[in-house]
Amino acid sequence: MDKMTRKRDRLEVIYDILKIIQDNNNSIKPTPLLRKSNLSSNSYSEYSEELLGKGLIKEILDKKGRKHLTLTDKGFKYLEKYKMIKGFITEFEL
């Protein structure tokens, strides 16, 4: 089953959201992020809150006062360690 048709697990969704932010020069507004992440608005809100709560992303305001989302150091570290995390979880059937 390819990535587009199977259900993504939680860690994968988080990875995808963080990757989208990183690929947008580490700054993206919530609406395009919602669109690119392929999530429902409810799911997106939950993930967004979770990522903010875990300190993987943070909100910043531009000169016009518009909200942008950006990765924290922890967010970058998550992207860097993602393969390890997935490998570990698969190896130990967690």
Added chain:
Amino acid sequence: MPLHNFFDPMRFGTELAYTLIILIFCFVIYFRTKVLYDLTKHKGIKYFRYAFLFFGLAYLTRFILHLRLISTISADIPMRLIHLPVLVLTGYFSTMAIFSLVYTNIWKRINAKHFILFSNIVAVLLSIAAFLTRSHMILISLQLVLMICAVILSFAKKTKKLSNVRTLYVLILIFWLFNLFTIGHRRLLPFEVKVIFQLISIIVFLIIHHKVSKWTK
């Protein structure tokens, strides 16, 4: 006064070395997986870490219990005083370790809050049973029942095949019960047989440590 006046040096040395090796493996596994848990807050990783933390503590308290067995008469009085509280702690830590290890496999199917509460209640009840009977045999019997239930629960999955990692988990549980059993029955098993079992047990922990190291470089 030299230590050999209190303990049989051969048995003491073997037990100390065995406990230290297991303890180091358990704590290294616990601390090496901290980054993965901090980044993800993944429940499976959380309980995997807890399992090894509790096993480390259980092996440590088991060693203290074992000291009484190998102590000479002059050391028996202080050992008798600490026997009961240490037995209670061993009961609690080891039961929590068993539950945590099983939970790593089944957390997706079971409500976490209930499971944590349930495992703590069972761990406390087993500790109370050990306290009231003043014997580790009740712990072995109850943990054996617990282990059988846990293994059945763990393997009641769509894949009934015993994977490598699940085999290791089962071996950890079996070796724990074996080690607990040897506390009170040293005459039933020759010293050499016990050492062989302990060596195999170290190999199991070594394999898990190696697998963990592979993903936490």
